[in-house]
Amino acid sequence: MVLIQARNITYKYPINDGQSALKNVNFTIEEGGFYAIIGKSAAGKTTLCNVIRGFIPHFHRGDLQGELIVEGKDIREWEMDELAKKIGFIFQNPFTQISGVKDTVFDEIAYGLENLGVEVSEIKARVKQIINLLGIEHLQDKNPYELSGGQKQRVAFAAVIVMDPDILVIDEPTSQLDPKGTKDIFEIIKLLKERGKTIILVEHKIELIAENADYVYVMHEGEIVHGGKMEHVFSDPKVLEYEAGLPQYALLGIEVQKRNPSFSRIPINKSQAEKELKKWMEKQEVY
Amino acid sequence: MSFIQIRDVSYTYPNGFMAVKRVSTNIEKGEKLAIVGQNGAGKTTTVKMMNGLLRPSKGDIFIDGLNTKGYTTAQISKRVGYVFQNPDDQIFHSDVYSEIAYGPKKKGLSEEEISNRVEKVAKLAGIDRYLDENPYNLPFSTRKFVTIACVLAMDVDVVILDEPTAGQDYVGMAQITKLINYLQKNNKTVITITHDMEFVVNNFERVIVMANKQIIADKNKRDVFWDFNVIEQSSIKQPYISELANSMSFESKILTIDEFVNYLFNSKKKV
Numbered sequence: 001m002v003l004i005q006a007r008n009i010t011y012k013y014p015i016n017d018g019q020s021a022l023k024n025v026n027f028t029i030e031e032g033g034f035y036a037i038i039g040k041s042a043a044g045k046t047t048l049c050n051v052i053r054g055f056i057p058h059f060h061r062g063d064l065q066g067e068l069i070v071e072g073k074d075i076r077e078w079e080m081d082e083l084a085k086k087i088g089f090i091f092q093n094p095f096t097q098i099s100g101v102k103d104t105v106f107d108e109i110a111y112g113l114e115n116l117g118v119e120v121s122e123i124k125a126r127v128k129q130i131i132n133l134l135g136i137e138h139l140q141d142k143n144p145y146e147l148s149g150g151q152k153q154r155v156a157f158a159a160v161i162v163m164d165p166d167i168l169v170i171d172e173p174t175s176q177l178d179p180k181g182t183k184d185i186f187e188i189i190k191l192l193k194e195r196g197k198t199i200i201l202v203e204h205k206i207e208l209i210a211e212n213a214d215y216v217y218v219m220h221e222g223e224i225v226h227g228g229k230m231e232h233v234f235s236d237p238k239v240l241e242y243e244a245g246l247p248q249y250a251l252l253g254i255e256v257q258k259r260n261p262s263f264s265r266i267p268i269n270k271s272q273a274e275k276e277l278k279k280w281m282e283k284q285e286v287y
Numbered sequence: 288m289s290f291i292q293i294r295d296v297s298y299t300y301p302n303g304f305m306a307v308k309r310v311s312t313n314i315e316k317g318e319k320l321a322i323v324g325q326n327g328a329g330k331t332t333t334v335k336m337m338n339g340l341l342r343p344s345k346g347d348i349f350i351d352g353l354n355t356k357g358y359t360t361a362q363i364s365k366r367v368g369y370v371f372q373n374p375d376d377q378i379f380h381s382d383v384y385s386e387i388a389y390g391p392k393k394k395g396l397s398e399e400e401i402s403n404r405v406e407k408v409a410k411l412a413g414i415d416r417y418l419d420e421n422p423y424n425l426p427f428s429t430r431k432f433v434t435i436a437c438v439l440a441m442d443v444d445v446v447i448l449d450e451p452t453a454g455q456d457y458v459g460m461a462q463i464t465k466l467i468n469y470l471q472k473n474n475k476t477v478i479t480i481t482h483d484m485e486f487v488v489n490n491f492e493r494v495i496v497m498a499n500k501q502i503i504a505d506k507n508k509r510d511v512f513w514d515f516n517v518i519e520q521s522s523i524k525q526p527y528i529s530e531l532a533n534s535m536s537f538e539s540k541i542l543t544i545d546e547f548v549n550y551l552f553n554s555k556k557k558v
């Protein structure tokens with residue numbers, strides 16, 4: 001089922017010098033899919049996220065053209081509080097997501113549910129569950145302002161997924177995380193997908209997208225210049241032109257191919273790389 | 288005597304939480320190194336003590352032979368510059384130019400010197416076209432470059448970058464690499480905290496690994512990234528290419544694509 005449909009979206013920020021932040025953007029988001037948006041900084045990824053969650057046009061002025069349909073209804077017609085229940089948004093910068101009104105991490109994560117008037121016993125149960133899922137038990141009594149950068153980012157993530165929205169728009173959720181924490185967050189995103197959530201993820205960590213996402217959209221200067229099944233997008237060296245980056249495994253494959261063209265299939269993840277290299281090595285009768 | 292000496296330093300936050308426990312190390316003038324390690328390990332706390340933003344609860348830090356105890360934060364920060372992990376902790380002005388000019392102004396430079404310096408460091412940081420913009424209208428990753436430019440403008444001996452790679456794309460990464468090389472060429476000491484292992488491999492030799500309030504390793508990158516104990520304890524990972532080499536049982540501690548390809552083709556010749 002089509003959940004979100006964008007048709008010819010063009011958007012100009014009020015402050016900018018006539019440049020459009022989004023140009024003629026079209027895409028489709030199916031229910032239950034895991035979509036990654038990649039592209040270099042200032043390509044329009046965060047702006048696009050802000051349209052999907054209704055901040056544009058509801059809170060930011062500027063000129064929005066085209067339509068964005070969420071569950072059959074144009075974004076302009078959605079009430080923001082209804083949309084906020086449907087779409088959970090995790091900021092790129094975890095430092096701005098902390099509410100500033102709660103003294104402990106536990107209460108910070110509970111804050112959104114409190115605002116919805118959820119019953120106290122249910123709030124406690126749900127917050128505990130999320131704290132366990134993220135493995136941040138040791139942080140729950142700390143002040144949210146007295147955390148390290150990575151700890152704050154985990155709390156910001158928890159505070160959104162505890163709301164259990166159907167759609168998650170996640171803008172670089174692992175930018176401050178150590179490598180293990182990053183892997184853990186991807187595991188959790190996968191789990192959420194298994195539970196039927198629709199995931200829209202902006203991320204620079206290409207290798208992790210290549211392990212996990214179903215579809216990839218490549219943005220460049222306000223446009224979606226490439227999009228489709230993840231495998232197709234990443235095995236296309238054209239992606240390099242947009243400076244969105246390719247997985248290390250693909251870059252390795254391209255180098256091997258330069259030295260010996262008989263290495264024909266460019267791998268995009270570790271298991272493919274291992275398989276292709278072994279196959280090729282056997283053919284060369286090297287080992 | 289080393290340029291920076293950290294001697295048995297511990298730090299306890301005002302709320303009673305001990306974040307750094309008995310850390311010691313030496314860093315030379317003109318050296319560059321990376322600090323990696325798990326979230327909450329104490330990396331930020333440690334480097335903030337080097338420029339006097341935090342003061343050791345125990346132990347001493349010497350910069351260029353002087354104990355930081357005897358100096359104000361303002362005095363220390365003339366020698367040691369720190370780029371915050373969160374740029375918004377550092378930005379106070381409503382346009383990029385004034386933000387960068389603030390430090391040099393306080394140093395008492397003339398208008399002309401200030402403007403020359405601002406132009407120069409803005410170019411180095413790749414933000415010269417944003418000088419008139421409000422920093423808050425710029426993306427997070429660009430704001431980070433604004434704060435880097437501010438520290439460059441102070442012309443300090445030691446530059447500490449706290450996660451400059453966070454949220455940076457390919458182009459931003461290249462810009463940071465360029466900057467680090469520039470600083471090194473000018474005999475500056477560069478200390479960079481990062482969670483990006485490929486970035487470490489491409490830019491540094493010496494790597495300090497922190498876990499659970501302490502330094503658990505301080506050695507060459509190759510020794511760090513093939514020490515599975517250290518990796519496990521500090522929540523870091525091998526670079527992707529090393530992981531691949533490891534699971535294919537290559538008999539070489541590979542770190543880069545080049546090394547991988549060379550290994551592949553050289554072992555072919557042997558047969």
Ligand SMILES: Nc1ncnc2c1ncn2[C@@H]1O[C@H](COP(=O)(O)OP(=O)(O)OP(=O)(O)O)[C@@H](O)[C@H]1O
Pocket residue numbers: 145146147148149150151176178300301302304305306324325326327328329330331332333372
């Ligand atoms: N202002 C504060 N008050 C009390 N405790 C704090 C404060 N800031 C940080 N801490 C705690 O000190 C420990 C070390 O934090 P620090 O910021 O130095 O970690 P870090 O290694 O930089 O982590 P990250 O990779 O997440 O940035 C953490 O457990 C954190 O919760």
Ligand SMILES: [Mg+2]
Pocket residue numbers: 148149150330331332372449
């Ligand atoms: Mg830190």
